[in-house]
Amino acid sequence: MSNNKKFTFVIVVATIVLSSCGLDIGGDTYNVPATTDHGVTLQATGAVKVVPDGVQFNFSVFAVDLTSAQALARASASAAKAREALDNSNIDKKDIATQNVSVYPEYTYSQDGKQTLTGFRATQSFATTLRDTEKAGAVVDAVVLAVSTDLTIDSLNPILLDTKEATAQARKIAIKSARDKAEDYSDLLDVKLGEVVFLHEVSAPSYLPQPWMREATTSDEATKTVVDLGTQEVSVTVEVRWTIKN
Secondary structure, eight states: OOSOOOEEEOOOOEEEEEESSOEEETTEEEOOOGGGSSEEEEEEEEEEEEOOOEEEEEEEEEEEESSHHHHHHHHHHHHHHHHHHHHHTTOOGGGEEEEEEEEEEEEEEOTTOOEEEEEEEEEEEEEEEEOOGGGHHHHHHHHHHHHTTSEEEEEEEEEOSOOHHHHHHHHHHHHHHHHHHHHHHHHHTTOEEEEEEEEEEEEEEEEEEEOOOOOOOOTTGGGSOOOOOOEEEEEEEEEEEEEEEO
16 A cells, blocks of 8 residues: 555534633633633644555454364464464564463253253454555455364454554644634634643544445455455544733
């Protein structure tokens, strides 16, 4: 996937609070010095939409056998095949993490409630980060082919790996929006904005998946796993306070 991230700016919403005795944040009022007891306080949100640069592939291998040792051995063999497929797909070992290993008995129950041990189920679960989004589907297919029927795909989700640039863009939009709105209100009130005396990032950067309509599937894609990346929204909300000049 290209390293050039695609950004689409979204509408920014701002609210204004005028106060003469204090600053209200989250229900608590913080008094400010007399020189700044008149001011304009704004909350503004900046957001950008970004094409994900990674895919999270979580899967499990399993086996059912007469003893726990046999079940675990078979599951371990399937796990080895999955690791080999990932290695052949050039997935770095640091991007493969074992999430869980479990073995537990399985029973059947008769109509009279009698419990009969039928065997043991062993499971190994993995979380894999795929950094080449264009090859993500091929990696999934390689693992499925290697393990065959003893595998379940737990989740396959596009994710943002590098959020620094998107967060910086969202923060810049939020600050600019707050400033623009503050200037609009100062014009309406026939006052002049002074210096910034308070800045608070109200919410940590959030990353939300967005609906996305994919193009028609080609005949070649019909037999392969295709990962549709869509877009994710990165947003930052800030609260800024300016004094009002006398």
